[in-house]
Amino acid sequence: MAAAHEPRTRTLVSQVQLDRPVGRTVYWTVFWTLMVLFAAVFLFPLYWMASGGLKSSQEIIRTPPTVVPHQVHLSNYVAAWNDADLGRLILNTVMYALGALAFQLVFDVAAAYAFSKLRPVFGNAVLFAMLASLMIPTTVIALPTYLTANSLPFVHWSLLNTPWAIWLPSVASAFNIFLLKRFFDSIPTELLAAAAVDGAGPLRTLWSIVLPISRPILGVVSIFAVVGVWKDFLWPLLVLTDTSVQSVNVGLNQLSVGIPQNVLIAALAIACVPTIVFFLIFQRNIMAGLTAGSMKG
Known part of the structure; x- marks a missing residue:
């Protein structure tokens, strides 16, 4: 019984709201959306650089640029x-x-x-x-x-x-x-x-x-x-x-x-x-x- 009266850490979303199915669904949806968004913002420049090294000389200067290389040229790294x-x-x-x-x-x-x-x-x-x-x-x-x-x-x-x-x-x-x-x-x-x-x-x-x-x-x-x-x-x-x-x-x-x-x-x-x-x-x-x-x- 004593454990039930222990104070809980205050957060932006209360535990009562998280215990509800709707609140829990909204919370995790927003959480993973933001996580994926921030990960994409920080990791996309690295992907753009790594994929750029795999493109041909003509594809690297193409307008509009290609997100995925049409042909992989590993010889560029060599x-x-x-x-x-x-x-x-x-x-x-x-x-x-x-x-x-x-x-x-x-x-x-x-x-x-x-x-x-x-x-x-x-x-x-x-x-x-x-x-x-x-x-x-x-x-x-x-x-x-x-x-x-x-x-x-x-x-x-x-x-x-x-x-x-x-x-x-x-x-x-x-x-x-x-x-x-x-x-x-x-x-x-x-x-x-x-x-x-x-x-x-x-x-x-x-x-x-x-x-x-x-x-x-x-x-x-x-x-x-x-x-x-x-x-x-x-x-x-x-x-x-x-x-x-x-x-x-x-x-x-x-x-x-x-x-x-x-x-x-x-x-x-x-x-x-x-x-x-x-x-x-x-x-x-x-x-x-x-x-x-x-x-x-």
Whole structure:
């Protein structure tokens, strides 16, 4: 009897309405209609790109366009892989993405931990300045960043056409530092105090206590780091002028004028596969990490 008096969660449609046959039918009809509609809106561009790579050169420019290819030309994907040298471009991009991931996990975690738990002097002011930089468009700071990469202060080394030109600017991610700090803020202070009583210093506490319970947010930061480098175009276009070290976006842009349009679309479809697979594998970490630390117990 006690269970019958437990309060129910309030929703847009009450449980009484759902218990009625008409209400339940209307609810599920509207639900699945919206689900199919939104899925079509988001998935149709992917289908259009994948099917475009299967069309012939005449069909790809046909007006009105065809939704389903009249003839399937799998040779377009083979030509895209060979002519565009996608293997090298994807390998370069993977190297840039993994390097950026490693640097962000090391330096962004350290910065967020310092802001959250060590609380340095003027830490809040520095954090505010970092977050304020998110309001500045990327194109505005592209020129000074390029000049810095072309000639590092004091040492005057050029980072152009090297992985460092991609790795080092990616470390300065104010958004990832803010996400990490918010999660670290939710870690009980008593837990860190108990570690300090046992003789653990700040570095040992970070390694043995904070990082093991921060796997959800570390997964989110990893996803943002990899996808951010993979989809970036403007910065690699400026600093990677050598064709042997270009990323996949820059390389395909350079080759877009020399290959047929249907082969180019096939190359774009192949270039999207790694990020889609990466997202499908780690999609649960996105919501788990974004919601972790939002409420303090």
